[in-house]
Amino acid sequence: MTQEMLIKNGDIFTAADSFKGDILIRNGKIAEIAGKISPPPGAEVIDAAGLEVYPGGVDVHTHFALPFMGTVAADDFESGTVAAACGGTTTIVDFAIPSKGGSILEALQAWHQKAAGKAVVDYGFHMAMVDYNDKIAAEIPRVVKEGITSFKCFLAYKGAFMVDDAQFLEILTAAKNNGVLVSIHAENGDMLAYLMKHLIEDGHTGPQYHPVAHPASAEGEATHRGLVLARMAGAPLYIVHLSSNEGLKEIKAARSRGQLVLAETCPQYLLLDDELYLQNGFEAAKWVMSPPLRDRAGQNKLWDGLRDGFIQTVATDHCSFNFKGQKDMGKDNFLKIPNGIPAVGDRVNLLYTYGVKKGRISRNQFAAVTAANPARIFGLYPEKGSIAPGSDADLLIMDPDRKWKITKENSHHNVDYSAFEGFELEGMPAVVISRGEVVARYNKFTGAPGRGKFIKRRKFDTGGDRENAA
Ligand code: URP
Ligand code: ZN
Ligand code: ZN
Numbered sequence: 244m245t246q247e248m249l250i251k252n253g254d255i256f257t258a259a260d261s262f263k264g265d266i267l268i269r270n271g272k273i274a275e276i277a278g279k280i281s282p283p284p285g286a287e288v289i290d291a292a293g294l295e296v297y298p299g300g301v302d303v304h305t306h307f308a309l310p311f312m313g314t315v316a317a318d319d320f321e322s323g324t325v326a327a328a329c330g331g332t333t334t335i336v337d338f339a340i341p342s343k344g345g346s347i348l349e350a351l352q353a354w355h356q357k358a359a360g361k362a363v364v365d366y367g368f369h370m371a372m373v374d375y376n377d378k379i380a381a382e383i384p385r386v387v388k389e390g391i392t393s394f395k396c397f398l399a400y401k402g403a404f405m406v407d408d409a410q411f412l413e414i415l416t417a418a419k420n421n422g423v424l425v426s427i428h429a430e431n432g433d434m435l436a437y438l439m440k441h442l443i444e445d446g447h448t449g450p451q452y453h454p455v456a457h458p459a460s461a462e463g464e465a466t467h468r469g470l471v472l473a474r475m476a477g478a479p480l481y482i483v484h485l486s487s488n489e490g491l492k493e494i495k496a497a498r499s500r501g502q503l504v505l506a507e508t509c510p511q512y513l514l515l516d517d518e519l520y521l522q523n524g525f526e527a528a529k530w531v532m533s534p535p536l537r538d539r540a541g542q543n544k545l546w547d548g549l550r551d552g553f554i555q556t557v558a559t560d561h562c563s564f565n566f567k568g569q570k571d572m573g574k575d576n577f578l579k580i581p582n583g584i585p586a587v588g589d590r591v592n593l594l595y596t597y598g599v600k601k602g603r604i605s606r607n608q609f610a611a612v613t614a615a616n617p618a619r620i621f622g623l624y625p626e627k628g629s630i631a632p633g634s635d636a637d638l639l640i641m642d643p644d645r646k647w648k649i650t651k652e653n654s655h656h657n658v659d660y661s662a663f664e665g666f667e668l669e670g671m672p673a674v675v676i677s678r679g680e681v682v683a684r685y686n687k688f689t690g691a692p693g694r695g696k697f698i699k700r701r702k703f704d705t706g707g708d709r710e711n712a713a
Contacts, residue, residue, distance in 0.1 A: 301614045380413075415480075418478060482505070559590045
C-alpha cells in the first residue's frame with residue numbers, strides 16, 4: 244500500500260538553498276517538492292507553517308555499547324538512537340573496534356549484532372584499524388564490499404588502540420587503494436603516556452590532571468604528523484574530534500599546500516571549556532574525554548574554522564559512562580576514568596541555538612555541518628543529508644522559537660548525568676521523520692523499536708594518482 248505524507252508551508256533549508264514550499268513523501272522517499280502541492284487522498288498532512296525544515300541530522304561519530312577502559316559504554320544502539328531521533332538526528336555512524344590483533348570482519352559482525360533490531364534510526368559503521376598485518380590486509384576488500392568505507396586510526400591510547408607510523412602508512416596505502424577514507428584520533432600517544440606516568444608518580448591523581456596529560460601541543464603534533472604521512476601516501480585524511488587551534492593550524496597549513504584534509508569538531512569543544520576541570524572536584528570526571536576540553540580562546544578559533552569552512556562537520560563522539568559506577572572507577576587515579584561524554588541527543592539543538600540563533604553560522608551552514616557534509620564525506624549522500632526528490636525522507640522540522648533547556652531528566656541518554664546540564668536552548672525539534680515515519684515529536688520518541696536499517700556506504704574518491712603525493 245502506498246504511504247504518503249505531505250509537509251506543507253515550511254521554510255526549507257538545505258546546505259545550498261532556502262525556500263518556502265511543500266514536500267510530498269511517498270513510501271519513505273521524497274517524491275516531489277513544490278511551492279504548493281495538493282494533499283493526495285489518504286495522505287497524512289503536517290502543517291509546518293512557522294517551522295523550519297532541515298535534512299535529518301547525520302552524526303558520524305558515536306560509540307554505542309563500546310567495551311572501553313574496563314567497562315562498557317552506557318548507551319546501546321537502542322537508547323543511543325532514541326536520543327538521536329528525539330534530538331533531530333536520523334542517521335548515525337558508529338565505530339566497530341576489533342581487539343588488538345583481532346579480525347576486522349569479526350569486529351564488523353559483532354557490531355552488526357549490537358545494532359540489529361535495536362537501532363531506531365539508520366546506521367553505518369566505520370572500522371577502527373588498531374593493528375595492521377597480512378590477515379587484516381586480506382580482509383579489507385571484503386569489509387569495503389560490506390559498505391564500510393572509512394577507517395579510524397588512533398595515534399593515541401598507547402598499549403591499546405594506538406598504531407605506530409609504519410602501520411599507519413600501510414593502512415593509508417591500503418585504504419587509498421580500496422576507496423576508503425582514513426580518519427585519525429590526533430593526539431601523540433607517546434607524549435600522553437609520558438605525561439600520565441610522571442603525573443601519577445608525582446601524586447597528581449585527580450581528574451583535573453587529565454587535560455594536563457593531554458596538552459593541545461600533542462594534538463598539534465599528531466595532526467601535523469598524520470598529515471605528513473597522508474601526504475606521503477597520497478591519501479586524503481579526516482581529522483575526528485578536533486579540539487584545539489593547534490590542530491586547526493595544521494589543517495589550514497595542509498590545505499594551503501593543496502592537501503585534501505577534512506575535519507570534524509564536536510559541540511563539547513565549541514561550548515564547554517577547561518574551567519570545568521578546576522571547579523568541580525571529582526565531578527570533573529564527567530567531562531574526562533580525549534582530547535580534553537580546551538580554553539575559551541581556542542573555542543572561538545574552532546567557531547571561526549567552522550564558519551570559514553576549514554571544519555566541515557560537527558559530530559558528537561558520543562561515548563557515555565555513568566558518573567556513579569563507571570566514571571568513579573577512577574576516583575583514585577584519573578587514568579582509570581573511562582573517557583567520553585553523552586551528546587548524541589544534544590548536538591543538533593546546541594548547534595541550532597549557539598550556532599544559528601547566536602549568528603555564528605547561517606541556517607544553510609547548519610544544514611551543511613550537521614547533515615549534508617557528513618553524508619557527502621561518508622558516502623551517504625544524497626539519500627541522507629539532502630532534501631531532494633529521490634532522497635530518503637529523513638527530515639528535521641524545527642520549532643524555531645521554543646525555549647527550553649537541557650537537563651538529565653529530559654535527556655534520553657541512558658546515563659546518570661548530562662554533560663550540558665542547564666544549557667538554555669532556543670528551538671526544539673517539533674517533528675523528526677526517518678524514511679517517511681515520524682520518529683519523534685517535541686522530545687517524545689514515537690517510532691517503532693528496532694526500525695533502523697544498516698546502510699552500506701559508498702566508496703570515497705581517494706583521488707588515484709593525486710599530485711599532492713610526496
Ligand atoms: O573520550 C573519548 N573520545 N572517548 C571515545 C573514544 C575516542 O577516542 O573517540
Ligand atoms: Zn578518538
Ligand atoms: Zn570517538
